[in-house]
Amino acid sequence: MASSLKIKVNGLVHSVSASLDTPLLYVLHNELHLHGPRFGCGLAQCGACSVLLDGKEIRSCVTPVAAVSGKQVTTLEGLPALWAQQRGTTGSVPALHPLQQAWIDQQVPQCGYCQNGMIIQAADLLGTTKNPTMLQIKQAMNGHLCRCGTYTAVIEAIQQAARSMTKGA
Amino acid sequence: MSAIEKRTDVETIDVFGATLTRRRFVQGAGGMVVGLSVVAAGVGAKKAAAAGSGNSLDATQLGSWLTINPDNTITMRTGKVEMGQGSVTAAYAQILAEELNVPFSQITQIVYGDTDRTPDGGIAAGFLGAGANNLRLVGAYTYQALLSLASQQLGVPVGSLSAQGGVISGGGKNVTYGQLVSGSQLNLTIPVTGNLLVGGLTVTGSPPTKPPSQYTVVGTSQPMGSIPGIVTGTATWVGNIRLPGMLHARMVKPPTFGSTLVSVGQLDKKEFPNTQIVVKGNLVAVLDPEEYTAVTAAAELAGKTKWTDWSDLPGSGNLVNFLRSADYNAAAMTVNTNLGQPSAAFASAAKVVSATYVRPYFKHAPIGPSVAVADVRSDGTAIVWAHTQAPQPLRKMLSYVLQTDPSNIVVRILDGSGHYGRSNPGPDGAEADAAILSQIVGRPVRVQWMRQEDMAWAVSSFPQLADMKVALDANNNMTGFQADYHQTGRYDGRGLGALLAGLPPGALEDGSPAVPQVNGHYSWVATASTVWPYDKVTNAVEYQHNAAPPGQVSSPYKAGLRIHSSRTPVQRQANWALESIINEAAATAGVDAIDFRARHTTDQRLLNVMNTLKTAHGWQTRPSPNPAAKATGSTPMTGRGMGVMLRSGGHWAAAADITVVPSTGKVTVNKYTVVLDPGIVINPMQMKRITEGGSVMGISEALYEELAFNKRTVTSTDWVSYPIMRIMDLPEINVVLVNNPSVGTYNGAGEGSNGLPQLAITAAFFDATGKQARSLPLRPRNVKAILAA
Numbered sequence: 001m002a003s004s005l006k007i008k009v010n011g012l013v014h015s016v017s018a019s020l021d022t023p024l025l026y027v028l029h030n031e032l033h034l035h036g037p038r039f040g041c042g043l044a045q046c047g048a049c050s051v052l053l054d055g056k057e058i059r060s061c062v063t064p065v066a067a068v069s070g071k072q073v074t075t076l077e078g079l080p081a082l083w084a085q086q087r088g089t090t091g092s093v094p095a096l097h098p099l100q101q102a103w104i105d106q107q108v109p110q111c112g113y114c115q116n117g118m119i120i121q122a123a124d125l126l127g128t129t130k131n132p133t134m135l136q137i138k139q140a141m142n143g144h145l146c147r148c149g150t151y152t153a154v155i156e157a158i159q160q161a162a163r164s165m166t167k168g169a
Numbered sequence: 170m171s172a173i174e175k176r177t178d179v180e181t182i183d184v185f186g187a188t189l190t191r192r193r194f195v196q197g198a199g200g201m202v203v204g205l206s207v208v209a210a211g212v213g214a215k216k217a218a219a220a221g222s223g224n225s226l227d228a229t230q231l232g233s234w235l236t237i238n239p240d241n242t243i244t245m246r247t248g249k250v251e252m253g254q255g256s257v258t259a260a261y262a263q264i265l266a267e268e269l270n271v272p273f274s275q276i277t278q279i280v281y282g283d284t285d286r287t288p289d290g291g292i293a294a295g296f297l298g299a300g301a302n303n304l305r306l307v308g309a310y311t312y313q314a315l316l317s318l319a320s321q322q323l324g325v326p327v328g329s330l331s332a333q334g335g336v337i338s339g340g341g342k343n344v345t346y347g348q349l350v351s352g353s354q355l356n357l358t359i360p361v362t363g364n365l366l367v368g369g370l371t372v373t374g375s376p377p378t379k380p381p382s383q384y385t386v387v388g389t390s391q392p393m394g395s396i397p398g399i400v401t402g403t404a405t406w407v408g409n410i411r412l413p414g415m416l417h418a419r420m421v422k423p424p425t426f427g428s429t430l431v432s433v434g435q436l437d438k439k440e441f442p443n444t445q446i447v448v449k450g451n452l453v454a455v456l457d458p459e460e461y462t463a464v465t466a467a468a469e470l471a472g473k474t475k476w477t478d479w480s481d482l483p484g485s486g487n488l489v490n491f492l493r494s495a496d497y498n499a500a501a502m503t504v505n506t507n508l509g510q511p512s513a514a515f516a517s518a519a520k521v522v523s524a525t526y527v528r529p530y531f532k533h534a535p536i537g538p539s540v541a542v543a544d545v546r547s548d549g550t551a552i553v554w555a556h557t558q559a560p561q562p563l564r565k566m567l568s569y570v571l572q573t574d575p576s577n578i579v580v581r582i583l584d585g586s587g588h589y590g591r592s593n594p595g596p597d598g599a600e601a602d603a604a605i606l607s608q609i610v611g612r613p614v615r616v617q618w619m620r621q622e623d624m625a626w627a628v629s630s631f632p633q634l635a636d637m638k639v640a641l642d643a644n645n646n647m648t649g650f651q652a653d654y655h656q657t658g659r660y661d662g663r664g665l666g667a668l669l670a671g672l673p674p675g676a677l678e679d680g681s682p683a684v685p686q687v688n689g690h691y692s693w694v695a696t697a698s699t700v701w702p703y704d705k706v707t708n709a710v711e712y713q714h715n716a717a718p719p720g721q722v723s724s725p726y727k728a729g730l731r732i733h734s735s736r737t738p739v740q741r742q743a744n745w746a747l748e749s750i751i752n753e754a755a756a757t758a759g760v761d762a763i764d765f766r767a768r769h770t771t772d773q774r775l776l777n778v779m780n781t782l783k784t785a786h787g788w789q790t791r792p793s794p795n796p797a798a799k800a801t802g803s804t805p806m807t808g809r810g811m812g813v814m815l816r817s818g819g820h821w822a823a824a825a826d827i828t829v830v831p832s833t834g835k836v837t838v839n840k841y842t843v844v845l846d847p848g849i850v851i852n853p854m855q856m857k858r859i860t861e862g863g864s865v866m867g868i869s870e871a872l873y874e875e876l877a878f879n880k881r882t883v884t885s886t887d888w889v890s891y892p893i894m895r896i897m898d899l900p901e902i903n904v905v906l907v908n909n910p911s912v913g914t915y916n917g918a919g920e921g922s923n924g925l926p927q928l929a930i931t932a933a934f935f936d937a938t939g940k941q942a943r944s945l946p947l948r949p950r951n952v953k954a955i956l957a958a
Binding site: 104151 | 252253254255390392393395396397399400401402403404406408409411459460461464534535536537538584585586587589617619620854855858859861862863864865866869887888889893894895896897899902
């Protein structure tokens with residue numbers, strides 16, 4: 001049965017109505033209309049549905065909504081504000097997180113269906129590792145599948161974003 | 170048009186076979202000119218009409234294709250769909266901008282795919298071949314019409330006018346396109362031919378087009394318009410659609426491809442108070458206002474629903490036997506290559522090199538399973554939101570399913586997961602389900618297939634068993650070639666939901682209703698195959714043998730293991746066998762693989778891409794195998810191999826360096842180089858990215874992918890049981906584009922790029938180990954079997 005609960009997503013507290021075991025992904029789509037995370041497998045195998053939970057990448061397709069209460073969820077839509085917060089410039093939120101800018105510059109997406117998860121995972125990585133090596137990038141991204149085969153572009157975009165974020169751009 | 174307007178000054182001008190009619194509108198009372206864009210009369214009227222009254226644009230009207238706005242920006246419309254390769258939102262806009270002599274940035278709006286908002290239909294194959302020519306010609310006709318108008322307005326002969334940036338200048342005067350069309354209704358009638366609902370419409374005639382040597386927009390790296398929305402979360406995906414009163418549906422599929430319903434289960438009313446169960450024939454679904462409730466209800470109902478058993482698939486473990494012994498009653502077809510007297514060449518050969526190559530079924534395996542939303546209304550009209558490569562054929566398919574006229578149906582295209590050819594005849598998967606359910610419940614319905622369902626029930630890419638042979642003369646020159654490709658049918662464009670529900674499932678590619686073709690099965694036989702690259706060999710033939718998809722004849726609803734084309738269809742299969750036997754012949758001849766090919770062709774573009782490959786890859790010229798090759802032990806063995814492909818006017822060559830560890834069977838691709846001469850390169854950055862991606866897909870197919878199935882159903886149902894390549898296994902990929910404007914035609918890279926890695930990798934495997942890899946994929950188990958043979 002549906003319960004009322006509060007979850008914090010992209011800096012705002014939302015009251016939602018869902019059974020406690022409803023995966024977060026369905027709540028994000030149907031209650032909060034956040035469509036950055038995508039339904040891919042429902043099995044935590046592909047990574048299309050990824051979001052950040054207190055800065056760490058999780059699979060929203062298998063995470064019960066009840067498990068995120070009291071924590072901060074950040075979706076693709078919330079990355080620019082997260083970047084502003086990380087830089088301490090919350091007064092002016094940029095239009096794009098450096099990763100999003102790099103994804104545009106490097107023309108990473110093809111169909112784009114998996115790219116939410118790629119960007120979220122990269123945000124997790126660059127949150128802890130400022131200048132990742134090629135191996136570190138590959139290890140971090142290995143749980144995300146892309147059928148269009150954008151892996152080369154993903155790596156180049158992460159490298160660009162890492163340079164840009166180190167400079168504080 | 171208001172009643173006070175009157176028409177004057179009707180002019181008709183012939184523009185290279187198109188007819189330009191211009192009416193100036195003069196207001197009766199105040200004398201003010203009524204501003205109309207080129208398109209206003211044509212499209213505005215159609216858009217305002219209710220779904221059901223025609224619902225397609227008149228492709229003979231320029232205004233259906235593009236709008237020149239008063240501010241000089243341009244709206245472009247095409248029936249082709251952006252599938253993630255930038256073909257529509259970058260390449261097409263570049264081609265149109267080029268012919269119109271405007272910058273890329275001036276094309277500010279692109280409408281694609283929607284069946285009621287675009288003119289020409291068509292499918293997303295041959296995107297940058299014949300497909301691109303429509304907008305090229307529309308642009309050329311329009312440009313000529315604008316020059317004619319400018320000549321009249323400025324009083325300057327056409328020959329003294331020039332255009333840049335959407336401004337026509339001459340005789341010291343200038344006028345923008347927007348000014349030229351403002352205050353006029355331009356009716357530019359352009360010639361088209363074809364069938365909107367089946368193959369699409371083609372613009373005909375030969376207006377003067379810009380010589381490729383003068384291109385300034387084509388050949389530059391423009392961004393694909395969809396990227397910012399994708400990376401910020403603002404893209405509108407099909408799965409995002411939420412309509413008032415909409416129900417979420419999940420399907421309860423039969424446990425096999427031939428089971429029929431015995432009894433449907435019940436749901437606990439307390440637990441599922443709002444859930445509806447819909448049954449029609451063997452189509453079973455649950456619908457609920459809450460999406461996750463529908464998910465759990467479907468799982469619950471599946472466990473309580475009883476079906477008959479059915480077990481008429483061969484099982485993937487018996488694939489070779491199946492393909493060897495299948496009923497190929499349909500006569501063998503000769504396909505593209507049918508030259509000279511091959512049997513005589515084999516009779517007089519000094520040596521015959523022969524081998525059999527086997528490829529399994531593959532999945533298109535989109536990351537997002539199929540999803541569709543349908544709103545079938547009580548007045549019989551319907552709107553379906555989908556992501557398909559073929560919106561008009563989907564509309565036609567749905568008209569069969571809903572048993573109504575296509576004019577009652579609108580298909581709207583939104584972003585979706587790439588699916589690499591499987592929607593080429595119209596449906597991607599969930600569309601018929603959504604339409605049938607919406608018609609039954611009288612509300613909008615969103616159907617999301619689940620991962621396991623998509624893997625099991627969506628169409629697959631067909632397998633192939635290829636018997637290949639090459640005749641060599643005493644000088645080790647190739648004198649004869651024969652191929653016998655055995656495969657199961659392809660091009661199943663029927664709506665799956667309709668098959669299960671017992672409704673008319675759709676149309677064949679020629680537009681006729683789907684009826685059994687050969688021996689009671691729906692084997693849309695393959696007709697395209699390889700292009701023979703070795704023109705010095707004048708005795709060469711390819712035969713194709715088509716069998717029914719397994720289980721289709723005996724399945725009560727004619728399902729079975731359904732097939733559809735997949736990126737680089739047919740040639741991806743056949744060209745692997747073709748190039749592999751050429752590599753084996755080169756090895757038998759003791760000649761380097763590139764040199765051996767060069768001996769047998771006069772095709773300068775092919776010779777050029779192979780030479781470019783030598784340099785770009787750092788190719789070691791020598792015969793295979795590597796003198797150090799070994800098939801045993803734990804020492805990593807290295808090898809290099811190559812292959813070529815001619816496709817759709819594009820010339821490809823690729824090489825791979827790989828490592829094989831014989832004791833573990835592990836194959837690693839270390840470096841991969843691919844050279845493409847597509848003719849005119851439209852968008853270098855995009856083409857590089859698409860080629861990289863296709864290369865990953867091809868490597869994945871060579872090393873990992875194989876659809877497993879038992880006698881009842883598919884057992885590769887997720888990413889563990891159907892592994893695809895992960896980023897850890899990404900090799901260094903080098904893409905070399907050879908821009909060749911003198912060819913005069915465009916070509917894409919989505920098709921072709923995924924067909925090269927298999928050739929190069931299996932050749933490199935032989936180079937490394939001295940053992941021929943004649944079956945895919947090169948997973949450890951298969952590798953160990955090959956090395957032990």
